[in-house]
Amino acid sequence: MAALGLNHYNIRAPRELLEKLRDFYCETVGLRVGARPAFRSHGYWLYAGDRDVLHLTQTREGETREISVTPTFDHVAFTCENFASMHATLIAARIKHEVDAVPGNGPRQIFFRDPAGNGVELSFEAES
Numbered sequence: 001m002a003a004l005g006l007n008h009y010n011i012r013a014p015r016e017l018l019e020k021l022r023d024f025y026c027e028t029v030g031l032r033v034g035a036r037p038a039f040r041s042h043g044y045w046l047y048a049g050d051r052d053v054l055h056l057t058q059t060r061e062g063e064t065r066e067i068s069v070t071p072t073f074d075h076v077a078f079t080c081e082n083f084a085s086m087h088a089t090l091i092a093a094r095i096k097h098e099v100d101a102v103p104g105n106g107p108r109q110i111f112f113r114d115p116a117g118n119g120v121e122l123s124f125e126a127e128s
Contacts (some may be wrong), residue, residue, distance in 0.1 A: 001024065008045075009076055010055040013116055015042065018058050020115040022046070025054060028093060029078060029120065030086075075111065075119025083108055083124040101126070 013019060022044050027033045031046040032052060043057040054076075080086060087110065090097050097112035110122040 006053075008053050008055050009050075010057055011116060011118065012057045012059050012063075015058050017116060018043070018056050024115050025056075028089060028095065029122070030080070034044055053078075073118075075121050077109075077121035077123050080122045080124050083110075086110065086122055086124075 007045065014022060022033065025046050026033060026069040031048055033044050034047040034052060034056075036052075039057075041057050041060070042054065045052040046054040046056065087099070090110065090112065095112050097110050100109045100111065101107070102109065105126050106122045107126055110124075112120055114120055
C-alpha cells in the first residue's frame with residue numbers, strides 16, 4: 001500500500017479568523033470556494049481547479065488546541081502560474097514575502113504566511 005498523493009489539508013479556526021482565511025486564500029492565492037457537504041460545522045472547501053485542496057472548519061465553542069510537541073509543520077505549497085501577476089498581487093496587498101528559486105533551473109518560489117501564521121509556498125515553473 002502507498003499514498004497516491006495529497007488529498008487536502010484542513011485549518012480549524014474561530015469564525016472571524018475563518019472568514020479572513022477564506023478571503024485570503026481566494027483573493028491572494030487564487031483558490032475558490034466550492035461545493036462542501038452539509039456538515040454540522042460551519043466551513044468552506046476551497047478548490048484549485050476541480051480539486052478541493054483546503055478545508056476550512058470553524059472551531060466549536062470553547063475548543064482549544066493543545067500542542068504537546070515542538071511544531072514541525074512548515075508550509076503548504078501550491079503549483080501556480082503567472083509569477084509576475086502573483087508577485088504584483090502580494091506587493092499590492094503589502095504581504096511580506098520572500099522570492100527564491102530551486103537551484104539548477106528549478107521552479108521559482110514565493111514564501112509568505114497566511115492570516116493564521118501558516119506558511120504558504122507558491123511554486124512556478126522556471127520559465128513562468
